[in-house]
Amino acid sequence: MIDDNTRGALESIRLDWAVTPDDVWEPQAPLHVPGLHSGVLDDVLAAFGDARRSSEASPLGVAIRGPAGSGKTHLLGQIREEVQAAGGYFFLIKLLDGEDFWRSVLVAMLEDLSRPSPTHRSQAAQLLDRLGRDAGVKPRVLASVTGAAPLTRKALDAYVSAVYDRHPRHRRRSQHILRALALTESDDFTQQDIGTALLLTDVDEIDDFAQWGIVSARLGYQEIVENISRVIAMDDASVVAVDQIDTLIATNHADAEADERAVSRVAHGLMSLRETMSRTTSVVSCLSAAWDYLEAHSERAVVDRYRTPPRLQRPASIEFTRGLLTKRFAQFYARAAFVPPYPTWPVTEEALATSIDFTPRDVMRTVDRYVSTTLRSGEFAELTEFVAASDAEVSVRQSNSDPTQIDQVGQLDRRFAELVATADPAEAFDRVLEDTVVPPLLSAGLATWIDALASGGDMYQQDAKPGKNPALHARLRRTIDPLTDAERSWAFRGIAASNSRAVQARLEKAGIAAGISADASMRSLLLLRRGPWPTGRKTERILADLTDRGATLVNWTADDVKVLMALSTMRAERSEFLAEWIATRNPAQQVGFLADITPAATEVIAPTAAVRRSARGRGATMASRMADAVRAGGLSAAAAEHLFAGSEGRSA
Known part of the structure; x- marks a missing residue:
């Protein structure tokens, strides 16, 4: 015993390698083992140094290539930490949807601007503060613009005027974007929604923009990214890291022509990053074979814009x-x-x-x-x-006959019932608090859901905790093929706002971040709301589009939230018998929408070589492994050919 x-x-x-060890946004030093991939890190930081010395142009990017699980994400975390410590800006782009490259980049940048920097509550606050100080903005004006005091039109005008007196050649192209960024950093939710609407190109209500000095707001996604980058470059350089292009390349398309179109969209986007963004080092992180596939199926000009340091090794x-x-x-x-x-x-x-x-x-x-x-x-x-x-x-x-242990599990039953009975779910349904309340509740529920699995729990993971103004509140990922990192995912977003514009902006961002599309059966989005959605033609159109692409509208209940709150508290209390209690009671199944995803999320996948070692082992033929990958891993035939080429002996 x-x-x-x-x-x-x-x-x-x-x-939990998904939310601590490999979390790009968590401190790296406490967990970093010196010496791992230091040469590639030096190459990226050297390119970042080139960007800092540039007046506007961006240097060649860097392609980080290596096998699944070799530490690519951890390396991105080190890059992020080094760049931010030097005073620069870092953005992590997860390309789950190749249909609109620049819309995906924009949504990711807006979310990462809300993440903390070493010196400020957010990267956006750092940007606004440092631009204002450099321009000699008065302290009271600076406090208003950076969120330390209420934002007024007078303060915003004074701030923008001072910044563009300091940087006059950018005035006509980017001042509206600077105004919108200041609005998104406000603590006033109405002002936040106006700024977000402009940045997401939702410009139907022009009067709302005019009251903040924005008179020419019709820009495309790529133009907005370009102007955000131009504003950031007035202060310092950036690193934009593009992750998960493997998932896009591996998507199972209906025909070879669709395959080529998908790869072409990604390739063109990667190529144009350097031309679009100012003083920015572009980094692509992917499987070695995915980069090889990109080289073979795109113009030479794409790969010529990226240095290729030695591949990461185990x-x-x-x-x-x-x-x-x-x-x-x-x-x-x-x-x-x-x-x-x-x-x-x-x-x-x-x-x-x-x-x-x-x-x-x-x-x-x-x-x-x-x-x-x-x-x-x-x-x-x-x-x-x-x-x-x-x-x-x-x-x-699954249980123990020890009477003492049985009694301990019984005590946890009673503690759980007590917590559920006394929980107050109101904050989860509050539009002001939902971005801080809902993510940890969903994290506790998903962690408990994973812990209750009898086997295979190590194939599931959660996304890192989101920052301020997140596109999503949580995401559960299931690895389908460890060799290629192909995965099935379920994204979650709670929406309590009543204002139509606020709801529409949250829906748009969630759909983009979740990567759902009509042909993306491996990705799902659950939109959580208590009560009816706002009426109105535009909101109804967005909801219809999202459901057509695979989103599910969930009427989550007070009982759901109470269970999640109880689980969050119990996980924080960390009883020594908690694992036994979770395994035997499976309490996450009391949350309706978690119970609903269980059949698909736990569907048995044939034990093929593409998913895990089979009885055929390393002796499996390339043809059989590719066939397994297409059937069980969701890979296209063309992608499977390249992703498995030369992979014998690389699987862990």
Whole structure:
């Protein structure tokens, strides 16, 4: 039997690689193992230095290529931290929809402008503050524009006039964008909605813009991105990192011509980033084979705009795995007030010796699987070997006959019922509070949903916590093919606003960020609202379009929110028997919309080579692996040919 001290220590280990270790927006230093991909990091930072020295032009971009799980996302986190520490700006673009490249870029940039910088509450606040200080704007005017005091038209006019006296050649092209950015940074929600509407090209109500000095507002998505970049460049340089082009290239299209069109759209967008954006280093992060595919199916001018440093390699030393686990375990054990017998406990030196060539992701998945199995079985033994996931799932006990443990689970039943009964769901339905209240509730619900899975939980992950004014409140991802990172996703967005314009802007951003489209069956969007949607022709048209593309309108209830609030509190309390309680009670199924996605989200996928090692193992023929990828992984035949070419022996 596992003793209480050991159980508590293992319970503290939360290797959730989606929201902490690989989170681009979290501090990197506490978890970074020195030496990993340092050469590629230096190449990107050198390009960023070139952008900072430029007066307007952008340098060549950088293509970061490597196998799935090799640390590309963690490397982006290091780049983000270095760039922001130097005073620059960073944007992460997840291209889930190739239909409109620049609309996707715009929505991502607006969301990332709302994320914190090292010195300000947001990158937008940093930009507005530093432009104003450089232009000698009076403190009271600066306070009004940066959100420290109410924004007035008089203050905005004075601010814009001073900034463009300092940068006169940009006045005619970008001053309306600067005004809109100031409106989005206001704490007044009506002002935020006006600024967002302009930036999303929703300019039907011109009177709303005129009252803030915006008289010529009709710009396309690419023009707005160009002008945002021009405003940022008046202060400092930027890095724009484009992630997940693998997903677009791997989309299963109906024919080869559609395949070529999709790749062409992405390629043209990547090529024009350099010409469109000022003082900006473009970074593309993708699988090695995806870049090869892009090279083979696009103009030479596209790839010629990107440097290609050496491909990322899997770590090949015991020391790396030891450093990786030591750093991660240290933070967990410190919070649990536990002193381990050795830094990587319960992973032995014998196990570390077998971890060579495992990716960081696979190391953490193996340990996570071991911890989960140990806690559920109630039998403890140190980990002595890293073994790749096999077709046979580990058999574990779902409950324990120990009367003491049964009583502890019963106590958690009573605690859960108490929390549900006393929860007040009002804040989740408040348009002012929803962006801060709803994301952690959904995160708790999705984490509990994953923890209740009997097996395969390591194939699910959540997006990082969103920033201010987010496009989405949460997203659940299921990895379909670890070799290509093909995935199925469910995005969530709560909308409590009553104003039609505010609702429309939130719907538009959610649809773009979720990447839903009529032929994208692997992506879903759940729009959560209590009560009816606003009436009006435009809102109805947007809702109809979203539902046609795969969105689901969910009437979420006070009972749903109460359960999520109870789960959030219980996860924060971290009872040592919480894992056992979740496994046996499966409380997330009490949330209606989580129960509704369960059949599709847990659908059994054939154990093919494309999804996980099959009985055929490494000896599987290329033809059979490609066929498996097309059937189970959602890949097009053309993409499968390239994504699997030369991949034998690379899978972890």
